[in-house]
Amino acid sequence: MKIYVSVDMEGIAGIAYKEQTTRGELLYPESRQLLTDEVNAVVEALVQAGAEEIIVKDAHATGLNFLYDRLHPSASYVLGPAVMANRFPGLDATFDGAVLIGYHAMAGTQEAILDHSWSFADIYGLELNGAPIGEIGFEALLFGLHGVPVIFVSGDDKTCAEAKRQLGSVFTYETKKATGRHSGLLKAPKRVYAEIGGVMGEAVRRRKECSAYSIPGPYEMKISYMNTSLADAHYYNETDTFRLDGRTRLLKDDDLLRLLSRTFH
Ligand SMILES: [Zn+2]
Structure with a gap:
């Protein structure tokens, strides 16, 4: 085992x-x-x-x-x-x-x-497909x-x-x-x-x-930052990366691992 x-x-x-x-x-x-x-x-x-x-x-x-x-x-x-x-x-x-x-x-x-x-310094909260996730x-x-x-x-x-x-x-x-x-x-x-x-x-x-945890795709990750300058630091292509408001970025992806990797970049 x-x-x-x-x-x-x-x-x-x-x-x-x-x-x-x-x-x-x-x-x-x-x-x-x-x-x-x-x-x-x-x-x-x-x-x-x-x-x-x-x-x-x-x-x-x-x-x-x-x-x-x-x-x-x-x-x-x-x-x-x-x-x-x-x-x-x-x-x-x-x-x-x-x-x-x-x-x-x-x-x-x-x-x-x-x-x-x-x-502690950057992330106010995360939501994956509409549900909070830590x-x-x-x-x-x-x-x-x-x-x-x-x-x-x-x-x-x-x-x-x-x-x-x-x-x-x-x-x-x-x-x-x-x-x-x-x-x-x-x-x-x-x-x-x-x-x-x-x-x-x-x-x-x-x-x-216990079963392996999964969430069906496609995926949307909403990232709320502590302040607007942290959101300003990213590029928004309006295709798979969107600025929802002053401090919120939305990522879309079909691939979960790629989405999780993109969340902190
Ligand atoms: Zn720790």
């Missing part, structure tokens, strides 16, 4: 503040420890659940956040910045499931720790292109709710209950490491209940 794990940082146990997730900030080094410990708990749980091949992608910011000398030896790890067209190196249709660890709710979600969609939906679509279902998502309570709303049948684990963008009721990381494996094991056992 093969499982692909993608790891973001905002939803990791013990994290609630942007300074904890930003390289160069005072609190970042201890967050790397929290991140690495949670990744190790997840890899151990997957090994216990029978996974024979595990790829773990460091998906936060630069993709260089793990403490490499402390990583669990039973997985291989993808490091470094990602390109959308090959966001999950090594992924193919032979994988049995995908797991999203430490994720966060989409931009604009009320009482959600560090809610955003890809960029990073969970994006990642699930990319896995879905290979026929691989997302079987498990962890993060705060709003992250878990978004995953269920977007994906339907998926197993979730709450690392914290958010009460605001930077506040919440946090579970002690040690408790999370002890508990997360139980849900992970169930997700692996019952993975057939």
Whole structure:
């Protein structure tokens, strides 16, 4: 059995503040420890659940956040910045499931720790074919292109709710209950490491209940920027790229991967 794990940082146990997730900030080094410990708990749980091949992608910011000398030896790890067209190196249709660890709710979600969609500075919100979409939906679509279902998502309570709303049948684990963008009721990381494996094991056992995520084409992506100058920076050909209003760009495409790649260019 093969499982692909993608790891973001905002939803990791013990994290609630942007300074904890930003390289160069005072609190970042201890967050790397929290991140690495949670990744190790997840890899151990997957090994216990029978996974024979595990790829773990460091998906936060630069993709260089793990403490490499402390990583669990039973997985291989993808490091470094990602390109959308090959966001999950090594992924193919032979994988049995995908797991999203430490994720966060989409931009604009009320009482959600560090809610955003890809960029804190640029993106106000995204809509795909008329429905709001955040990073969970994006990642699930990319896995879905290979026929691989997302079987498990962890993060705060709003992250878990978004995953269920977007994906339907998926197993979730709450690392914290958010009460605001930077506040919440946090579970002690040690408790999370002890508990997360139980849900992970169930997700692996019952993975057939989860299906690969897809949205039928043709596709329209509406991108609302934080301000008008971010929208000004793009070229509009009025054929497949349109300016809807001061800060909104609309992309049309028949090819989903190409559309997702164009979204951030
Ligand atoms: Zn992140």
